[in-house]
Amino acid sequence: MSDKPAPVSAPVSAPVPPGETPPAEGSTSSAHQERPDGGIWEHPMVWVSLIAFGSVLVALLFAFRVGGGL
Numbered sequence: 001m002s003d004k005p006a007p008v009s010a011p012v013s014a015p016v017p018p019g020e021t022p023p024a025e026g027s028t029s030s031a032h033q034e035r036p037d038g039g040i041w042e043h044p045m046v047w048v049s050l051i052a053f054g055s056v057l058v059a060l061l062f063a064f065r066v067g068g069g070l
Contacts, residue, residue, distance in 0.1 A: 040046075
């Protein structure tokens with residue numbers, strides 16, 4: 001076992017008004033950087049719909065060839 005004492009968090013120096021986040025480790029009250037724009041990967045449904053549309057076109061091509069339409 002370790003002989004070190006358990007870490008103690010620093011006490012809050014002043015009372016925190018209701019509705020505010022007290023300053024603490026891991027607090028989300030501080031500003032954070034926004035993530036960059038994802039570009040074309042931001043809207044994957046566009047790519048999914050294009051792939052689905054292409055799949056339907058290929059399936060129709062084979063259906064018409066088997067059925068003698070083309």
